[in-house]
Amino acid sequence: KIHATKNIDEIILELSQELCNLFNADRLTIYLTSEDKGSIVSKVKTGLNSFKDIKLPINEQSVAGYVASSKKVVNIRDVYDDAELKAYSPQLNFLKAVDAQTGYRTKQMLVSPVMEAKTKELIGVVQIINSKGGQPFPPMMEEGVVQLAETLAIAFRQRQGPMMMVRTKYDGLVTNAVISAEELELAQRSARRKNLDLETVLIDEFKVTTLALGSALSAYFGVPYEPHKA
Structure with a gap:
């Protein structure tokens, strides 16, 4: 269903409550990386729609920032338990300001990085908040949030469209999922x-085969590709 959604905002707005139900959770926050890649910015905050966007630096001083920085999943029983947080990182803190302003009490938190599958480039962070049963999120939910993050990563990249506006003779490598x-x-x-030469870099650094290069060139120039025979 995520892949059928037309853009990032629709993914978030239409499916956020369903995602909460899937994890039997109270709230959900999805962050995307900023243009300068130095911070993450909230795109959705279920239950906090009137609250301004949350922007967090990618460092170990907040839970979502820590996950963005370390690219690791965290499953926290109680974000107000400093000892539990410090077990992840001595610098880790829970930012209590939002709770203080809204009167909400955040407790359990299950958080995963959203990364591009091949390059592991950070796209964002998905944060599941408060189990409706009041119990910690079970380990099987950790697997679930990783799968959700993988699905979101694919959907975000697809909906953002091609990264390059200028067509090049090697676009076929992307179309054919070589790179x-x-x-x-x-x-x-x-x-x-x-x-x-770009060909040299593609072959030496990105391990693209000459056959894949030839196929991309033939698609670009509209001619059949015939491998060179010695």
Whole structure:
């Protein structure tokens, strides 16, 4: 159902309550990375729609920031238990300001990074808040939140569209899922920086085969690809 949703805002608005029900949770927050990649910004906060967007630096001083920084799943029994938080990181704190302003009491928290599958680039963070039964989230829920994060990552990338606006002769590598759009962009930067041919960088650094390169070129130029025979 997530993949059928047209854009990021619809994913969040239409499915947030269903996702809460899936995890038998009270609330959900989804963050996306900022343009400068230095922070995460809330895109949805179920139960906090009137509250301004939350922007957190990617560091170990908040729960979501810690998950974004470490790229690890955390399952916290009580965010007000400093000893439990410090077991993850000595710098980790729960930001109590939102609870203080809303009168809500956050307790359990299950949080996962949302990452691009191939490059492990951070896209955002999904945060499940407060088990409706009042008990800690069971280990099986940890597997569930990882699967949710993987699904969100694919949906976000698809809905954002191609990373490159300019068509290149190697776009076929992305179309054929040989490499991601982000990897092709990285290869282009590397080739420019090292003053090398893009083909050389793709083969040496990204392990793209000559057959895959040939197929992409044939699609671009509209001619059949014939492998070179020695």
